[in-house]
Amino acid sequence: MEGNKAVAYKGPGKVEVIDIDYPSFELKDGPGINPANVGRKVPHGAILKTVATNICGSDQHMVRGRTTAPPDLVLGHEITGEVVEVGQDVEFIKVGDVCSVPFNIACGRCRNCKERKTGICLNVNPDRPGSAYGYVDMGGWVGGQANYVLVPYADWNLLKFPDKDRAMEKILDLAMLSDIFPTGFHGAVSAGVGVGSTVYIAGAGPVGLAAATSAQLLGAAVVIVGDLNEGRLAQARSFGCETVDLTKGGPAEQIEQLLGVPEVDCGVDAVGFEAKGHGAGAQEAPATVLNSLMDITAAGGALGIPGLYVTGDPGGIDEAAKKGSLSLSLGTGWAKSLAFTTGQCPVMKYNRQLMMVILHDKVNIAKNVNAKPILLDDAPKGYAEFDAGAATKYVLNPNGYLS
Structure with missing residues (x-):
């Protein structure tokens, strides 16, 4: 089985890169996992090899100790990746697809999802509407600041880039589609x-x-x-x-x-x-x-x-x-x-249009936010510099896709 390293919250002001399990199509118990989600089957999911995964200001709230996040919570909700496995119920997403992952986890089946309110999906978080990867009180879906990550309801959630080679040419811009560009x-x-x-x-x-x-x-x-x-x-x-x-x-x-x-x-x-x-x-x-x-x-x-x-x-x-x-x-x-x-941005309401804006050279969002790729092992340094006020958007590069 493939190894998997991830960035974990260890306590106020401290993150570490740790070894975690390779994802499976079932939610396991662990830090921050909602007990009602333990054992939940995910045949509709896909496992992604991470292309880019960004440090977000929302992560910093947890790292500063300003939430009830437990130690060893795996961080990361801004994810772009290449599909390496699909569950038995996935019909349209294929192995090899490079995709943006909306930070909101949504089922695509509930009333809110059908009304494009994917930030407040009713079926993915037992405690309240709305969920996200690697975030406190969001159901316990494991974060994506890692080599590999599980994405549920893959056919619904994943935004496939139409051309892999073209996407990789603009990957730093496209990496902003998971959260900050649609959120802004x-x-x-x-x-x-x-x-x-x-x-x-x-x-x-x-x-x-x-x-x-x-x-x-x-x-x-x-x-x-x-x-x-x-x-x-x-x-x-x-x-x-x-x-x-x-x-x-x-x-x-x-x-x-x-x-x-x-x-x-x-x-x-x-x-x-x-x-x-x-x-x-x-x-x-x-x-x-x-x-x-x-x-x-x-x-x-x-x-x-x-x-x-x-x-x-x-x-x-x-x-x-x-x-x-x-x-x-x-x-x-x-x-x-x-x-x-107020509230979470419903990323899927905007991300395809913003992808097209990027692919057709109408905006350079990576330049505007000063995106900077760094190694996964350098995540603690990136968190510290960002917390100190660096005018930089740190993009983790766990698997060497980014130059």
């Missing part, structure tokens, strides 16, 4: 971005940069990205975004200097529950982004909120924050008739 695009779409829009994106991490790229693709007139990290702001400027340095204070005044008014048509939260306040030396203040977006988004506008919020945060700044309860100025949002869209 979903944030921009749900914020109402269109031709001529003015857009403010809170956060210049990879999802924020993907949202900025998406806003440009959707025809925005001005895309403004705000962050406390100058390196990440420079990355946003590298592909034509305006920027707001939040170490100098809140965004309204700097937006007014750019637009002549202190507001935008559309707002996107690409930060989530570990948000900090504004100004030099800003400390954690998790409601800051949402409240500032309500302040600066024009009446009748919308907020796209792809940034992650959780119901359990052991490191929260107070008892309310530990339960996901934040002090939001909902009255501001109500008075301005603002619309809000």
Whole structure:
């Protein structure tokens, strides 16, 4: 049987590359596996040899100890791979296919899946709607920062690239289809971005940069990205975004200097529950982004909120924050008739269209997020550098597919 190495969470601030079992078409017991899923048969699944698997800011929340993730949980939900085995019930996906794996695990059979709400599938997580690979409280599907990974409901979940050779030429771009590109695009779409829009994106991490790229693709007139990290702001400027340095204070005044008014048509939260306040030396203040977006988004506008919020945060700044309860100025949002869209991005709603945009040279998402391939054994270093604020999207290369 093939060997299989994987990146595992070992405790706050620590990840290690460990040996794990080669996948089988049955869920086994292990760290983070929901007991109700143990023994679940997966004849509809496929085993992929990983081509690329990315480090995500959502992984960092777990690694920082800011969730209830157990030690030895195998990480990784941004997966691209080559099919090496298929279950007996797989009809259309074939061995040798190179595919993008949506980070949402979905059955394709339930009411929500049939309505394209694949981020809240009803059948893959016994605890709640919605699931993902290698993530706490998501049912226990083993993560993909590994040599091999099992993908259930393969005919439904996998996005096959139409030409293997052409795909490998653009593989770093296509590797962004599993999560951050559709997630950023979903944030921009749900914020109402269109031709001529003015857009403010809170956060210049990879999802924020993907949202900025998406806003440009959707025809925005001005895309403004705000962050406390100058390196990440420079990355946003590298592909034509305006920027707001939040170490100098809140965004309204700097937006007014750019637009002549202190507001935008559309707002996107690409930060989530570990948000900090504004100004030099800003400390954690998790409601800051949402409240500032309500302040600066024009009446009748919308907020796209792809940034992650959780119901359990052991490191929260107070008892309310530990339960996901934040002090939001909902009255501001109500008075301005603002619309809000939260939750997992339904990746399958967008990934095929975005694949075509990449294959036909309409966007270079890997360049915009500064994607950098690294070896699987270098994952702990990649996690540390990303956590320290590197303006880089780290792409793990477990099997040598990437140059």
